[in-house]
Amino acid sequence: MKNMKLKSLAMTATALVLTGTLAACGGSNSGSNSGTNTAEGGTGGNTEKKVTLSLLVDNTQDSVNLANAYVDAFQKKYPNITVEMETRPGGGEGDNIVKTRLATGDMTDVFFYNSGSLMQALSPEKNMLDLTNEAFQSNIVDSFKPTVSFDGKVYGVPTSSTIAGGWFYNKKIYSELGLKVPITWDELIANNEKIKASGISPVIGSYKDSWTSQLVVLADYYNVQAQVPSFADDFTAHKATFAGTPAALRSFEKLQELYDKGFMNKDMLATTYDAGLKMLADGKGAHYPMLSFASPSLVQNFPDEIENIGFFAQPGDDASKNGLSVWMPGAGYIYKETKNVEAAKQFLAFMASVEGTQVAATVSKPTGPYLIKDAKIPDDVPTLVKDMLPYFESGKTAPALEFVSPVKGPSLEQITVEVGAGIKKAPEGAAAYDKDVEKQAKQLGLAGW
Incomplete structure (x- = not known):
C-alpha cells in the first residue's frame, strides 16, 4: 500500500506496497471439464459431482495465507469442490496480468x-458476474457495496x-x-497547544x-461527504473540485494549519x-495521522507499548457529525465466463459469512472491523x-474517496508534502491537485473532462 491506493492497500496495503511470478497451477477454468456446476449452499458431505474451481490471488504473504485459510476450510465443508x-x-x-487475462479470456473462476x-x-x-441479487449480499455491510x-x-x-x-495517539501523554x-x-x-507547551x-x-503526508487530507473525507454528500459523484463528473468546494479545501487547510502552528516535528x-x-x-x-494497517507493525516492534496507543477519527468542525473514513479491503470476484457459476x-x-471471518482471523489479525454483519473481531x-x-x-463511517470515485491523481503525495511542510498554501495545493487529476480522468474517458 504504498501509494495510497495507498498504495491502496498494497501494504496489506491499507499503505497499503510487490514482486513475484505467476505460479502455474492450471488454466483459467481448470475445473470446467472435471464436473458440473451444481454445487449449492448447505452443509458438507453431500454426494454431488466433483467440481474444481480456479482462484487467482496476489503473492503477498498475507494474501496467500488468507486465501489458503479460506480454501482449506471451504474444502472441508464442501468436499465435492476442490479449489486450485x-x-x-x-x-x-x-x-497488467489481471487485465490481460480478462482480455484474453484466460481468467480463473x-x-x-x-x-x-x-x-x-x-x-x-464485461468481465465480472453480477452478484447484486445473491442472498449472501444481505450479510455484507452496506458501506462496502459501493466500492464493488x-x-x-x-x-x-x-x-x-x-x-x-x-x-493514532499516545495514551500516556x-x-x-x-x-x-x-x-x-x-x-x-x-x-x-497543550502538548506543544509540554515540550x-x-x-x-x-x-x-512521502505517501504518509496524504493522511490528513484523505482521512478527512468523512467530513467532506458529511457536508457535501454528492461530492464523490460531482468530483468524478468534473462538476466539483477541491479548490472550489469549501468542505474539500478544508482538508488541505487542516494540513497547512498543523504546520503554521508549529505542531510538527522539525525533522519531518x-x-x-x-x-x-x-x-x-x-x-x-503525541499524534500520528496514519492508517490502521500500521497496527501489526506496532504490535511486532513495540509489544510493551501497544496498549498505550489509541486511535480516533479525524475530527471535523461539527461534533454531531464525527465519523470515520474507511479504506476498504480487496474483494473476491467471479469471472463472468466461468463454467462453474454455482460453485x-x-x-x-462462504467468505461473506461470519464463519468466513473467523477463518480469516486465524491467519490475519484484523486491522479494523469486518464488513460482515454480526462478525466480531x-x-x-x-x-x-x-x-x-x-x-x-x-453507522458513522464512509469509504475513502478513492473507493467511491475512480479519480485519483498520482502526485497527491508530493503536493501534500509541500502543503504540510509550508512550501505551498492550502488553496495552491488544492488547485494543484485538481490539475493533477485531469490526466487520469481523461485517460479513463470520464464524461465532463
Missing part, C-alpha cells in the same frame, strides 16, 4: 483484486477486514496532560516516506514511516483496533 490457487505479482505488474477505483477500471460489466459496484450492480465480496484512516479524545478539529488544536511534538510527520522531511511509529511508541510524539458463488458466500486485537468499533456500530 494461482498467484500473481502485486502492484502495476499484477494489474474466482479472483481476488482491489475494490474501488481499480476495480472499476476492469470493465466489470458499477452502474448500480454489485460484483464482489470483501476478502478481509477494513482499514481506517485517522489519528493524554493521561499526563489531562486530555480527552477530540471530536472536533478545534478540540484537537487545543490538545496540540513534546504534537503531531508526527514522516515525509521522508527526514523522518521515515518506521521512525514515526517509534516516535509515537516512545512518547516523542464459485458458494465459495464467495477477536478479543486479542490491540485496543486501538477496538477503538474503531463505535464508529461502525453507530
